[in-house]
């Protein structure tokens with residue numbers, strides 16, 4: 052069985068340690084596109100590299116914490132989240148097409 056550590060290492064290597072949403076490097080957080088709670092797998096195709104900021108925007112962390120940590124205006128958070136989700140979705144779609 053492959054450990055999560057090995058899997059995330061492979062994901063980071065594939066994505067060149069670059070945030071697949073905003074392009075920031077180095078980025079080191081591995082995010083499942085389809086959440087595990089919704090049946091998402093630990094397959095490489097379901098995993099994407101994100102920076103801390105983009106990752107927190109699409110996580111379940113409450114908005115006010117995200118706003119405070121990343122100094123984002125609270126009212127801008129839904130828009131920023133939508134942008135990150137949209138970019139991740141496009142990346143994952145591109146990837147599945149190129150296969």
Ligand SMILES: [Zn+2]
Pocket residue numbers: 070071072073074075101102103104105106
């Ligand atoms: Zn980012």
